[in-house]
Structure formats: structure tokens, C-alpha cells
Amino acid sequence: MTDAVQIPAVGRSLWADAWARLRTNKAATISSAYLLFIAVVCIIGPMLTPNDFSTIHQNYTRVAPSLSPYPTPEMIEPAIGDAIQKGRMDLVGWEQSGSTVTIRVTSKKPIDDRVTRYVDRSDMFEGAVATEIAADGLSATMTAEVEQKYFIFGTDNTGRDLLTRTLIAGRVSLAIGLLAGFVAVVIGVVYGATAGFIGGRTDEVMMRIVDILYSLPFIFFVIMLVVFFGRNFVLMFLAVGAVLWLDMARIVRGQAISIKRQEYVQAAEALGVTRAGILRRHIVPNLLGPVAIYMTLLVPQVIILESFLSYLGLGVQEPMSSWGVLISQGAKNMPSANWLLFFPAVFLTSTLFALNFIGDGLRDALDPKDR
Amino acid sequence: MQDAILTLKDVRVTFDTIDGTVDAVKGVSLHVNAGETLAIVGESGSGKSQMMMAAMGLLTSNGRATGVADYRGTNLIGLPKAQLNTIRGAKITMIFQEPMTSLDPLYSIGSQLVEPIRRHQKLGHKAAYARALEMLALVKIPEPEDRMTCYPHELSGGQRQRVMIAMALANDPDILIADEPTTALDVTIQAEILDLMAGLQARLGMAMVFITHDLNVVRRIAQRVCVMRKGEVVETGFTADIFANPQHEYTRALIDAEPSGRKDPVSVKAPVVLDARKINVTFTLGGGFLGRPKRDLRAVDGLSLSLQQGQTIGIVGESGSGKSTLARAVLRLLPSTGAISFEGRDIAALTREAMRPLRRHLQIVMQDPFGSLSPRMTAGQIVTEGLLVHEPGISARERDARAARALEEVQLDPALRNRYPHEFSGGQRQRIAIARAIILKPRLVVLDEPTSALDRQVQKQIVDLLRDLQTANGLSYLFISHDLAVVRAMSDHIIVMKDGRMVEQGTPDAVLDNPREAYTKALMAAAFAT
Numbered sequence: 001m002t003d004a005v006q007i008p009a010v011g012r013s014l015w016a017d018a019w020a021r022l023r024t025n026k027a028a029t030i031s032s033a034y035l036l037f038i039a040v041v042c043i044i045g046p047m048l049t050p051n052d053f054s055t056i057h058q059n060y061t062r063v064a065p066s067l068s069p070y071p072t073p074e075m076i077e078p079a080i081g082d083a084i085q086k087g088r089m090d091l092v093g094w095e096q097s098g099s100t101v102t103i104r105v106t107s108k109k110p111i112d113d114r115v116t117r118y119v120d121r122s123d124m125f126e127g128a129v130a131t132e133i134a135a136d137g138l139s140a141t142m143t144a145e146v147e148q149k150y151f152i153f154g155t156d157n158t159g160r161d162l163l164t165r166t167l168i169a170g171r172v173s174l175a176i177g178l179l180a181g182f183v184a185v186v187i188g189v190v191y192g193a194t195a196g197f198i199g200g201r202t203d204e205v206m207m208r209i210v211d212i213l214y215s216l217p218f219i220f221f222v223i224m225l226v227v228f229f230g231r232n233f234v235l236m237f238l239a240v241g242a243v244l245w246l247d248m249a250r251i252v253r254g255q256a257i258s259i260k261r262q263e264y265v266q267a268a269e270a271l272g273v274t275r276a277g278i279l280r281r282h283i284v285p286n287l288l289g290p291v292a293i294y295m296t297l298l299v300p301q302v303i304i305l306e307s308f309l310s311y312l313g314l315g316v317q318e319p320m321s322s323w324g325v326l327i328s329q330g331a332k333n334m335p336s337a338n339w340l341l342f343f344p345a346v347f348l349t350s351t352l353f354a355l356n357f358i359g360d361g362l363r364d365a366l367d368p369k370d371r
Numbered sequence: 372m373q374d375a376i377l378t379l380k381d382v383r384v385t386f387d388t389i390d391g392t393v394d395a396v397k398g399v400s401l402h403v404n405a406g407e408t409l410a411i412v413g414e415s416g417s418g419k420s421q422m423m424m425a426a427m428g429l430l431t432s433n434g435r436a437t438g439v440a441d442y443r444g445t446n447l448i449g450l451p452k453a454q455l456n457t458i459r460g461a462k463i464t465m466i467f468q469e470p471m472t473s474l475d476p477l478y479s480i481g482s483q484l485v486e487p488i489r490r491h492q493k494l495g496h497k498a499a500y501a502r503a504l505e506m507l508a509l510v511k512i513p514e515p516e517d518r519m520t521c522y523p524h525e526l527s528g529g530q531r532q533r534v535m536i537a538m539a540l541a542n543d544p545d546i547l548i549a550d551e552p553t554t555a556l557d558v559t560i561q562a563e564i565l566d567l568m569a570g571l572q573a574r575l576g577m578a579m580v581f582i583t584h585d586l587n588v589v590r591r592i593a594q595r596v597c598v599m600r601k602g603e604v605v606e607t608g609f610t611a612d613i614f615a616n617p618q619h620e621y622t623r624a625l626i627d628a629e630p631s632g633r634k635d636p637v638s639v640k641a642p643v644v645l646d647a648r649k650i651n652v653t654f655t656l657g658g659g660f661l662g663r664p665k666r667d668l669r670a671v672d673g674l675s676l677s678l679q680q681g682q683t684i685g686i687v688g689e690s691g692s693g694k695s696t697l698a699r700a701v702l703r704l705l706p707s708t709g710a711i712s713f714e715g716r717d718i719a720a721l722t723r724e725a726m727r728p729l730r731r732h733l734q735i736v737m738q739d740p741f742g743s744l745s746p747r748m749t750a751g752q753i754v755t756e757g758l759l760v761h762e763p764g765i766s767a768r769e770r771d772a773r774a775a776r777a778l779e780e781v782q783l784d785p786a787l788r789n790r791y792p793h794e795f796s797g798g799q800r801q802r803i804a805i806a807r808a809i810i811l812k813p814r815l816v817v818l819d820e821p822t823s824a825l826d827r828q829v830q831k832q833i834v835d836l837l838r839d840l841q842t843a844n845g846l847s848y849l850f851i852s853h854d855l856a857v858v859r860a861m862s863d864h865i866i867v868m869k870d871g872r873m874v875e876q877g878t879p880d881a882v883l884d885n886p887r888e889a890y891t892k893a894l895m896a897a898a899f900a901t
Contacts, residue, residue, distance in 0.1 A: 013791050014746055263743035267807065269704055271757040272730030281756070285747040 014366075018289075021365040028361025031354035038351055042170035050150050051161035053168045054319040057149065058159055059123055065154035065162070065339045071124055071146060076101065079124045087118035092139070096146070101125065103142045110137030119144050154339045156329065165321050166343050172322040173348070176237065177303040183241035184302070185295050188248025193283055195249070196256025197275070207253065210246050218243050222314055231317050240305050244298060251294060255287050262286075289366040296359035300352040307348065323348040375402040376545055376578055377426070377463070382438035382448070384418065384425045384602075395421045397602040398438070403546060408572055408579040410593035410610070412586065412625065414826035415797065418602040419582050423548050427465060428455045442546075461491040464539035466532070468551040473535055474523040480507075480534050481519030484541060491542045506537040510567060529560035533567070540571065547572075548580045553588065557689035558853055562897035565592055584826050586625060590614060598622045628827040630834045630860040634683055636878065637863065641679040642714075644815050644847045645701060650674045650709040652693070652700045652871075670696040671707070672871040678815065681841065683848040685862030685879065687855060687894065693871040694851045698817045701849070702733050714814070731761045734808035738820035740800035744792040750803050751788035754778065757811045777810040778803070781836060798829035802836070809840060817849045822857055834860060855898040859883055867891050 022028055046053060060070055071079070073096065084091045084105055092104040103119070105111070116128035119142060128144035153162035195206040222239045229235055259265065260283065268278050307324025309315040311331075316322045323344045330341030384396035396418040403409050413419045425436035426447050440447040442458065450458075459465075467473045475483060484503035488494060494502065500519075507515035510533040523531060532552060539547055549568065553561040569592050572579050581593055589596055589610065596613045598606040598621065606619040617623045652671040671693045678684055686694040700707035703718060703726055711719040718729060737743040744753050751774040758770055765773075775785035781802040792800055801821060808816050818837065822830040834857060840846060852858045858865060858879070865882045867875040867890065875888045886892045 013749075014793065017793075262745075263737045263739055264745040266699075266704065267735065267737060267743050267804070268745075268756060270702060270730065270733070270735045271807070271811070272727040272760045273756065274727075274760070277760070281748070282745050286745065 014289075018362075018365040022361050025361040025364060027357045028365075031357035031361070035351065035354045035358070038170065038347070038354075039174060042167050042174060045167040046164050046171070049161065049164045049167065051164055053160065053164040053321070055161070056159050057155060057161070060149065060151065060155050061159040062157055062333070062337050062340075063151055063155050063159075064337075065152060065343075067150075067152060069148035069150050071148075076124065076146065079122050080119075083119045083122045083125070086121075087115045089115065099146050099148050101144050101146050102131075103144065104139070105142070106139045108138070111140045113140075115140070116142055116144075153343045154337070156340055157333065157337075160319075162326075162340065162343060166323075166326060166347055169321040169323045169326050169344060170347055170351075172316055172320060173303050173306060173324070174351075176240065176306045176322070177299040180237045180240040180244065180302045180306075181295055181299040183237060184244040184248050184298060185291060187241070187245040189252050189284065189287065189291055191245070192249035192252025193256045193279060193287060196253035197260055197279055197283055199257070199260070203253070207250075210249055213243075214246055219312075222309060226314050231314065239309075240302050244302060244305075248291070248294060248298070251290060252287055255290055256283050259283050259286050293359055293363045293366060296355055296362055300355045303348070303352065374405040376405040376443065377403040377580075378439070378441040379422070379426065380439040380441065382422055382425060382436065382440060384421045384430065384434060384436045386431075387433045387435070395434075395602055396425065396436075399599070399602070399604050401597050401604060401607060403578050403580055405545070405578055406576050407595060408569075408581060408593045410581045410583060410589040410596045411599060412583060412589055412596055413599035414584055414828060416601075417599045419599045420550050422599075423465075423550065423580060423582060427459050427463065427548070428452070429465075457491075460487055461542040462544055463546045463548065464542070464544040465548045465550065466535045466539050466552050468554050474531055476523050478522075479519065480521050480523065480526070484519075484534070484538055487538065488541050502541060503537075506541045507534070509540065509571065510534070510537045512537075527560075528556055529564060532556060532560075532564055536564075536568065536571070540575065540577075543575070544577055546578045546580060548582070550582045551584070552581075554583070554585070558855070559689060559893055559897040561588075568592065586614075586629075586827065598625065624828060628831045630831050630857050632860050633879070634838070634861060634863045637679050637682045641681055643677055644680050644682075644714060645676075645678040645849075646710075646712045647677070647701045648675045648710040650697060650700050650707050650711070652696050652705055652707045670871050671700060673709075674866075674868075674871075674873050675709075676701075676866060678847050678849065680814070680847055681845050682864065683841070683850050683862040685858035685865040686849065686851045686868060687853065687858055687865060688868035689853060689894075691870075692868045694868050695819050696871075697868070698735070698819055698849050698851055702735060702817060704735075727760070731757065731811040732814045733817075734811060734813040734815070735817040735819060736801070736804050736808050736821045738823055740797050740804060740824060741792075743804050744800055746792055749789050749791055750774075750778070750783075750795070753792070753803060754788070754806045754810055757807065761811060773810060774806075777806040780809065780840070781806045796829075797825050798832065801825060801829075801833055805833075805836065805840070809844065809846075812844065813846065815847045815849070817851070819851045820853070823852065823854060830857065837861065855883060855894065867894070 063070060076096065080094055080101070080103055081091060084103070089105040089107040089111065092106055094101060094103045111133055113130040113133060116130050119125050119128035125144040125146060128142055130140055130142050132141040134140065151161055151163070153166060156162055156165065191206065195203045221243070225235055225239055265278060265282050268282055273281070303323070306315055306322060307327060310322050310324035311328040316325055326344035327341060327348065330344060333340045379402070380400050381398045382396055383394070383398050386393045386395055399422055411419045421430070421434070424430050426440035428447065428450065430436060436448050438448055442463065445458070447455065447458065481500070481503060484506065485496065485499045488499040488502050489496065492499070504515050504519065507518060512518050512530060512533050518526070526534065553564050556564060565588060568579070581588070583589060593610050596608060596610050597604055598619065600621050606613065606617070606622050613622060614626065617626055650671055651669065651673060654668045654670055655665050674697055676684060686697065688694045696705065699705045701711055703711070703721070709719065710717065713729065713733065718726065751771060754774045754777050755770045758765060758773060774788050778785045778788055783799060783802050783806070792803070795803065821837070822833050825833060837848070838861070841848060848861070850858060850861050862879055865876060865879050866873055867882060867888070869890050875882055875886065875891050882891060883895060886895050
């Protein structure tokens, strides 16, 4: 039907066409927006959240997610009780307004204003001041500041803020996903396109190397790397990237072989274009459609692989974290502190969902005939 | 309107695309009488296929059809699928252009034939098998019983098309819709299939709707013709009337589109541009790591030719006769043995590197205007790619100007040079391919079926363009085609090839009017029979 379609005023490439089709795909558009949102939140979020990702809050281990600040009145009450008891006084009553706690006490002996030290000694309070001591010295009123902390996602076993940790972990997971995905794509495209385009014996040898690498058990390979080089972040890229480019290379090689037989490649040969020129101007640009699709499906694969490695304890090291690490810790605490599993899992799955939707949308947009 | 068996009334087909809706068929009304052959003629994009697809409920998911397609009192458009399936495939059947892809490669011919017979006629396996066998015999497939167990890839293109016809006829249809059933076939086979279909139609008495762009076919097979253009019927009438007295100017243009004229032979003193002696091309099949034992296939066998400046040698033969292989071998795009000299210089032994500077003088234009242009490059980039190789020094601006000039030379609007191939029509793309070849000012251009994929009218324009370019630039052409009418109009020397060998050669009139070899005779009979 090409003849019936009116030719638009400006030249429009296949990419522009695909882009227009992609924009009509609601799921893909929403997913892209969501992914962008997650990326921005993970990058900027940790700078804005009240608690640092590695600070340990000893008083608040495994506190449940809550929108109201910690400490809660139930946590303040015993703390005050403790402090007052240590000062051999009796608690009459206390009230909290904002971050200020007012405590009323009585005692059988006259009260010195140094008793505020007992209050200060508690981790929870600071700057305690005796505002009013009765004339007989047997009753007094003190005020102290309570440091209020917000743990919207709760805290983990050691008392670290889960919100900040989830966002930090998101940085790591997305970075690994993108970088290792990118590494895999670059190696895969170059290797696969070369093998497919040159063909013959070179192709045979190059693809047998891929077969050999395929036959290495992945986990064994990673454990070996970790044993030799110790655990570190860069190693993760290497390990994941080194395994995933194999798929890419195979896909690209197949594509390159079919593109090589296209008449426009023959035409370029007849023009005297060099092999490198053909590879650069004809083979690779025409490969990029399937590569773009595969890349969006590769990123979630990398994130899952990293999660899996982290789950086994071979991944990112504390205090750094990734979604996989958090989920693995959450899984251990599932009965008593289910939020430790819930939040990272929601972030991970929704991100993977979005990536898969984008991949699907891209495939439809780039290959409209295959729908 | 005696006995109209299928009546289309105000059929409209629209497609939703990202550019908005496209009207492919704009309110067509026509009828098919029982037992007649109606040809629907029009260039590609005229909506002739989409109209019948709409009636059969076979539009793609973004297409919508409105109107009435009345078959014996049932409106087929908008009919639920279950009801539609009792009619299509049984009472109205279809055969398609591409015999390679219309059969499922995973099932044997037999099972593909038996299955629809069992479904529609409610026969047992034995009876259905017998019927399938009968059908294969009817379409004159040799040794039908052996063929039943064959898979599609084991049959030739013509045989596959016969199987498709057998499938279409197995349930005694009232109407057979044939959508360009012979376009993908060689001329000799095309003639056989047309004879077969005409014979079957006369014997079985069904109506036939023949969709085609080839007026020769129409003249041979149809009683009535319906000419379509841009989604509308421009003219309907009896075949003889239409050909004798076309009313609409478009119909006249279609009839006149047959390439005509002759090329004057070049003087014997004209310098020889290309001289090839005893060219052999051998392909090795099989082999490889753990592969089957190697087998040699000789695609070109001891062929010699000598091309003078300004001369056009037409190479004729069916697919598989080695004509494209020969052309690629003399351009050194394929390894071959034999002596090739270009302007007196031996190029047979040159390396790829040494060959590169010579490439600008030896160009090629290929058959498929959809496959020969890279879809990711603009027309301008495609046209100037050769300049990057042969004149690397010139600036981007100069290249752009050269692209504009080359496009003008092939009569394309230079303002279109920033568009991508998919935005052009088939004829325009072929012009871009020609511009890419001539921008380097070559001495020799191989034209590998440059007009076969195009409509007749466009074909004529391209032939005229190629002629003009030849006179203007003193080009020599190697013109490969299976279309004898075009070859006759273009060349001053003809080589007929079969199975890699030269069967006959001489001036067009000598070869085509007085064929000596049996093969050339058959080719001629098939191409010019009316």
C-alpha cells in the first residue's frame, strides 16, 4: 500500500516511524514514564531522605513502616520511666508536643536540677532542662527534646532506614542493568556482526568459541571469579556482561547473515565500498531494530541475574545494597518483618514490568508487520 | 446482469495508519456472473486485491470494509467468522501470488489437500484422499500418487501453484479468485498455468475472478475486464471491446504501455568495453563442519560475450538459467574462472583491493527496488555512497549537490533526497537505484531485471529513461530479463541462456522472430501468445 499513502513533506526515517508508533502504545508510554520516574527517584531520592543509608539507629531496629515519626509514645513511656527511676523519682505524668517532651516528677527527697542528667543519659532525649522546681523541692517539671525520625518504609534488622536503602539499591540495580546490558550489547553486536558478515571459517571459529563459553556453568564461573578476585562491584559487570553477550552475539550473527544477502549490500559491494564501510553503513544500522528490542529485554535479565547472585551472597557488598540483596534479607525476615521483603520487591517487579512493556512496545513499533 | 453470482455494491476499504486513514477502495460496485472470467486490472496500489480481500474477510487488522458483497443473498462483509468459513474455502476460494509461501512447509502436499476436503465435504479419510488424488490429476501434476507424500520444497514453483489450484478447486467452488497467480512464475510456466486455468474453468464451469496487472494475461483468459485505478473502477466491459476501443484514457495508457521501438545496432568499430571468455561459475553445495558431502553446481558453463561501447546485450532465460550469476561474475562480484577484460585490461585476477578503483566504471541495477536500497539511509545518502569510495575528497555540500543533480537526471524531484526508501513508490525507488549507478559515470551498467518488479506503465518509463541515459552517456548495458518484450525494445544483441549455457545468440529480430532452438521457440510462444 506504499503508493496509496501520501508522502509526507519531510523525510521520515524508520526510527521516526517507530517512535510515532511507540507513542500510540499506552502501556509502553506509561512504562517509559514510570521507569524515568524510578530512575530520577533513585538518583535524587537518597539525597533528600532524612536518614543516611548506612547509619544504624540502634533504638529502632526492625520498626514497622509508618508515616508518623518515631519514637512513638509507647517507646517514649518506658524510656522516661527508666530515666526517672534511675534518678529515684516518681513519674507523675508526661506529655509530648512536637519534638518536646514535658515530664512531671515527684520525689521523697528534694530535687536537684542536675537530675536532668538522668534524662539526658537516655539515647532518646537531649537538652533536658528543669523548667520548674517546687518551693519544697519535692516536685519538678522538666522538658527535653526528642529527636524525631521518620521511617516511612520501616528499618531493617540493624536499624537502617529501608526507604533510603531501597533507593540506593535501585541505583545499583539500575546501574548494573544498564551498564552490563550495554557491555553485553556492544560486545555482542561487534562480535556477532563480524562473525556473520565475514562468514566462512572465521564465522565457524567465532561461533564455536561462543558455544564453548555457553557450556560453562554460569554460577560456577561467577564463584570462580569471586574466589580469585574477591567480591567487588566491577566484577559483577564483568561476570554478568561476559555471559549475556553470548545470546546477543547469536541473534546479531543471524541477522547479519540475512542482511548480508540483501541486495543493498550487494549493491554496495558493486560500488566498491570496503568491508568495514558495509559493516558500518549497512549491516549495523539495519541490525539495530532487533538489538534495541533485545536490549530492553536484556536489562531486566541482568537485574534478575544480579539479584540472584546477591541472593546467593555473591553480589554487592554491605553497606552497599541492591534490590536483590534487600529481597534476600527480606525473605529471611518474612514472618516477623514482612515490609523488608515487600518494598524492595515492589520496586524490582514494577521496574521489570515496565522494562518488559517497553520491550514489547518497541518490538511492535519496529516490526509492525509481525503483529 | 444475467446470473450475477457475486455482486459488490459500494465497497469501501480503509486502513488506519499512523498518518491517519487511507482509503484503499473508494466505493466500488461490480458483479461476477456465474461461469465467467472477470479480470480486474490495475497497477499496484489500485486496491484491486484489497477489494477482494475485503469480500473474503481477509483484511489485515488495521483495515475496515463497508458496503455489500452479495453472494447468493448473503452479505459477506461483516459476516461472523463461523458463517464466513462455510463459504470461503468451499464456495469461494482463493489462490495467491506467491506459491513459495502459500503452502505450509511443515505438512505434506497430501495432508494439506485432504484436510480442507474433509472439513468442507464431511468425507472420511479414504474418500477425501481419493478426491485429493483426483484433483492433483486434474491440475496435471505428473505422478500424483507420489506427489501426495511430497513436501512443498520438493516441488517447483509451477507445481506448487498447481497444488494451490487443486486445493482451491477441491470443494467445487462457485467462484475462484486468483490474485496474480502467475506473476512470480517464469514465462513458459506462466503460459502453462494460464492454459490450465482456462481449461479448468471451461470444464468445471465456475466463475473466475482474475486479479492481475498484466494485460497479456487478461487478453488471453478473461471475458470481461474491470479496470481499476486509485481505488475506483474506471472502466468495465467485454475484453474485446476494451482492447479494441478503450474509453478511458487510463485504460488507453495501460494498453499502450507495452514497450516498443528498437535499438539501433552500434557500429562494428565501436571499442570493446568488456570481453569475457569461457566464464565458468561453480557453486559448492553442502560441506562445512559435519555437513553433507560437497557437491558442485555449475551455474554458468563456458559462456563468452563481448560488449561494445554503447551496445546493449540482452540476456534472456528462465530463473535458474544462470543469467544473473553470469552478470555478477563478469563484475567480479562472484568468483569465476575464465578471462575477463575491461577496456583491454585483464581484470579476472585482480584482488578485491585492486578491483576497487575499477568498480566505478562497472555498475549494477538490481531487480527488486524494495530490497536494493538500504531502508535506514536517505535517498541522497544512497545515491552518493559510491562517491564516498571513489571521490573521498569532496565535501558534504558538494556530495549533496551531486545527489540532487543525479536525481534530476533520473527525473526525480531533487527535493525528495532527504526521504527514506519506504516513502517512495516502486518506480521511484528503481530511479534511485539507477541514480546510484550513474552518479559515478560508469562505462558499463548491468541491469538485472530492472523492470520485472514494476507495473507495465512504470516499466515503460524506466525503459525510456534507461535509453535516454544510454544515448546521453554512451553507456554499455548488460540487460538481463525474462520479459522478451522489454528485451526486444532495449537490446541490439540477444543471448538466450538455459542451464548455464548459451543456447542461441544474435540480433533481437533474428533470435526472436526466427528462433532456431526449441527452447527459444518455447520461450517465444509463451511470451507473445495471445
